[in-house]
Amino acid sequence: MSFLPSPGHLLGADLWPGDLQTIIQNHVSIHQLQQWECFPTSLCHMIEWATVARHLTAPDRRRSHLLVYKTLPIPEPCDALYPVSVRIYGFLDKFCVSDFGNWNGDCARAACAVQSLTINSMGNTAAWRNQIECLNLAATFASCILKIPLPSVQFRHHLHLQRKVFSKRLFDLQESQAARNNSPHAQNAHIPKLPEYPWEWNGPLEILEMQQDGNVTPIHELLLSRGDFVEIDAEFDLVVARNYYSQSPATADLAPQQATNAPLATNSPTEVQRIQINQISEEQPSVHPSESTMQELDPSSSQLTHRHSTGFMPVNTAPL
Template identity: 70%
Template sequence: MSFLPSANHPLGADLWTGDLQTIVRNRVPVHGLQQWECFPTSLCHMVEWATVARHPCAPDRRRSHLLVYKTLPVPEPYDAMYPVSVRIYGFLDKFCVGEFGNWNGDSTRAAYAVQSLSLSSMGNTAAWRNQLDRLNLAATFASRVLKVPLPSVQFRHHLHMQRKVFTKRLFDLQESQARHLSPIHDASAQNAHVPRLPEYPWEWNGPLEILEMQQDGNIMPIHEVLLSRGDFVEIDAEFDLVVVRTHATRAHLRVFLTCKQILRLQSARPTQPSGTPMVTTSPTEIRRMRTNQTSENLPSIHPPEPNTLDQVSPSTLQRIRRHSTAFMPINSAPIE
């Protein structure tokens, strides 16, 4: 995974505010970062750092290309490809990251089943804009390499990302059945009401990895029900390049983000419920709490009685009558 740097820090930590700056700085020692872990800051640097390669076994021809590292991060065979992944920081907004995402159990809808989440800045404008600029740099690079135009700026305000729940496999049916045994068993152990998984060629991609950094720095797996809106998280995401071709217009490139991992760095801070009225103290109430003053020294909260009723408007008269009847003794006779 690669970090999105700012002009003055390899992790972009200097642009976050308050304790968030410390949290991001402590993620990894910057002096130990390798070249592939530092995302480019210019198109010129991007050319030397990454490339666009054809997907070796893409089931969807619209997604037939990958943004990959140009320099392999670890010694591997020459034909190995590593898709570029980036670490994105932000606050959880809406999310649906359960084991089966938004899937309702209908096998005919397996292609549309996704886990999804969105991130927001919560007012950290400079840090957020820096991340958007880096992501749009990758989109521009892919567009120029493929010579397919972008219809618009791909990453603007909120960041939305998805992960497919099922993948359409092209391997042998017998191999598919063997691979299905383990996921079904694992899922049933956590949920007794797991729906029947789709048959070949669909394969369940397994649960999304969700982690939390403890106070001592250790990272532990957690269940998705522990996540809350407003959690400060680090997302491991890959670029999803989609070439869209329609009859009405020429081909254009759309760039999406695929979530691979969620790491919670700070839990959402408790806030006052929106329906709870805020407790405010007026100057009159403060004066009433002073025990060294008599009632004669305090200003009256009731308007003075007028000399004649002819000088009072109907609305004022009605208000005065409400005040007078509110303090009427219980055994008093009604005023005729």
């Protein structure tokens, strides 16, 4: 995981109020940050720090492009990829982060099911603008590498993050059934019947809470409240839609991987808010021409997508 810096601080903490600065700096010492953990501040730096890789056998061809770290300080298998993830701070607004998000149990709507949350600045304009500029730098970089224009500025006032509840998997049907049987929800009568192959549940969004001493413990999503100051670990979700007749602009979204609630001493209990977000229609897969500027993965090998973590964060390793 990487940190979004400000001109005066590697964690960008100096732009937040004093109590929030303490929360941000409790996680890691700026003197212990490695190069890959320091998000670039310019396009020149980004070129040396990250690249766009293409997974040729990804089930969703629109999402076969990944923004990945270019160099890491530890030896890795030659076919391992580490998607760039960033730590974002803000105040929780609307959210729907239960295990199955907005899914209503209809297997025909599995492609539309998402977990989502929105965060805002709550008046901390300088800190928020700094985060937005860093995120837009990454979007611009991906657009330049892909040679596909962005439809507009990708990140503006509020930040809306979402991840799919189910994904299509390209593996044997027996393997899929074994994974379903081993799921902790497989024998739970209160959980709706999960979609059949090739759909696979992506698992819960990890929700944590930071204690006053800096320790972090898992919590249930019902303990989140609108207005909480949260830290989000998010990856860039690059979506490229093309067909034989036209080229659609690329988009760079944010997919949350982990949410940490960092309660302030002055916080008072507030009612938990829930939202119903609009159903998202699934676009048809499209054909992607190869790009010489991108790193292409050998479809005959078994590439793995790994998640790098910092400090207390657990390392999650899962096939793409």
